[in-house]
Amino acid sequence: MRKANEHSPTKEKLLEMARQLMQTQGYSATSVDQICEAAGLTKGSFFHYFKSKEKLGKAVLDYYVLSSYQMILEAPFFKKKDPLHRLYGYLDFMVERFKDPANESNCLLGNFAQELSDTHPEIRTRCAGHFTHLAELFKKTLDETKASYAPEARLDTQSLSDHFIAVLEGSILLAKAKQDKGIIEKSLRHFKQYLKTLFEK
Amino acid sequence: MRKANEHSPTKEKLLEMARQLMQTQGYSATSVDQICEAAGLTKGSFFHYFKSKEKLGKAVLDYYVLSSYQMILEAPFFKKKDPLHRLYGYLDFMVERFKDPANESNCLLGNFAQELSDTHPEIRTRCAGHFTHLAELFKKTLDETKASYAPEARLDTQSLSDHFIAVLEGSILLAKAKQDKGIIEKSLRHFKQYLKTLFEK
DNA sequence: CATAATAAACCAACCGGTTGGTATAATAAT
DNA sequence: ATTATTATACCAACCGGTTGGTTTATTATG
Structure with missing residues (x-):
């Protein structure tokens, strides 16, 4: 068991990438796929950390x-x-x-x-x-x-x-x-x- | 031949409906289908008046x-x-x-x-x-x-x-x-x- | 071994946009 | 005045691509 979900560096990376993209493109124009690509991860990983x-x-x-x-x-x-x-x-x-x-x-x-x-x-x-x-x-x-x-x-x-x-x-x-x-x-x-x-x- | 495209009441209706929807939902969250439904028209009609x-x-x-x-x-x-x-x-x-x-x-x-x-x-x-x-x-x-x-x-x-x-x-x-x-x-x-x-x- | 983390493949719904076609009505030719 | 022509107005069905989200399986790790 790795350390708790809460402060995982992967989650942090998803958050930071999402912030960057959404801050310039807005929420709707930023897709989950885009965030995953920017973070070098896949969608499975994304939805592991964020339910929606x-x-x-x-x-x-x-x-x-x-x-x-x-x-x-x-x-x-x-x-x-x-x-x-x-x-x-x-x-x-x-x-x-x-x-x-x-x-x-x-x-x-x-x-x-x-x-x-x-x-x-x-x-x-x-x-x-x-x-x-x-x-x-x-x-x-x-x-x-x-x-x-x-x-x-x-x-x-x-x-x-x-x-x-x-x-x-x-x-x-x-x-x-x-x-x-x-x-x-x-x-x-x-x-x-x-x-x-x-x-x- | 009806009068020129420019001031058609249909186009006006599309514009007005689009304005209403986009003013409350924003641009991205408003779909062309939504506008057409509100105006009681179809997509073919929409793209007749607006190229995109x-x-x-x-x-x-x-x-x-x-x-x-x-x-x-x-x-x-x-x-x-x-x-x-x-x-x-x-x-x-x-x-x-x-x-x-x-x-x-x-x-x-x-x-x-x-x-x-x-x-x-x-x-x-x-x-x-x-x-x-x-x-x-x-x-x-x-x-x-x-x-x-x-x-x-x-x-x-x-x-x-x-x-x-x-x-x-x-x-x-x-x-x-x-x-x-x-x-x-x-x-x-x-x-x-x-x-x-x-x-x- | 148990559990969490990541990946890959997949899905239904929806997106903007296109297609081929019909109805209508103004214009031109007879 | 009647007909043929032409341009516009509109529609239903459809297209390829993208969306958010799921499933299933593999890999790490404690």
Whole structure:
């Protein structure tokens, strides 16, 4: 008996290949055969680890979001003491992340949400949960900033966090269509400018 | 001989059905058979009007964007004299449009851009063109507003228009995933607040 | 030996697209 | 005005290929 199914390197490889393919081609356009070929495995092997393509989809989604989440938590900006600096660091980090040619300039989460929300309700729910989760992480820094820089202000940090996610996803989408990554930076700069008016009066 | 192929009611029906199906299910998840069944026609008929599914995709995209475009041009807000009021009218109009249960709260343009940019380069180009076109329309009002309310300001109305499109598309995406249309309104309210700081000092 | 991992062959359903053909109606020739 | 011609509109059946998924068997491994 080999070690448990859960963390097999083969499963990891299937996940990673699926992530790569689905991030660039989307879910529907990526076939199981394609994933198997990329991983140098056969379908029998694939269905040994994932009972269906949809289960794989969910796993890939979690896999992607978890890694994004960890990238943020481990990034240098996240350790900054001053919440306002940390807040701006957040934006700069995202700009750099999507500017870097080493990374894909796609968001698999946004991709899945757009493509599968109407046809795969369970995946839609999962996307919604991940969006909420990511917004909450941003909201923490936002709340700290508010407490320090604009404690009196009437400001809905919840909806502002959602707004941030929307700006990010929207600009990624636009950048992809126009093949111009600069759009992400410019759009986030406008968002930063908005934050400045809220916290630097 | 009936009148030319171009404006046949049958073709119109295929287009409209394709739009409906693709707007909710996406491009890949919508089969030609499905469209034919919805239109009460057969595949032979379909391929008489469209040489391929991709050609249909392009036609549906243009069909959707043209109607969106006309909705804006014909909306009451668009006739307002004061550019600032027209600018705000723009935002309110979008909020109402996507709040109304009669309309789909999806954007087919955003959907296609997300789903097909990497696999269908010609459709990607078309999406980019439409985005540019819509941004330019917004920019006109923006430029007028700037001229009247903040002529001295150093303000990149081009990138601000792109930012608007990004906010719109991003919030639509988020609203879809979370099944909460209120997100669009809240996000556009933040954007409006940002515009206020630029033009109402 | 028992169990998990991988492979190979296979399957029914479905995909986009083609075929050959018919019905219809406008045009041209008589 | 009647007929022959031609182009369009539409359909039912079908095609080869691909899809997600299964089955059965072989190979490793503990």
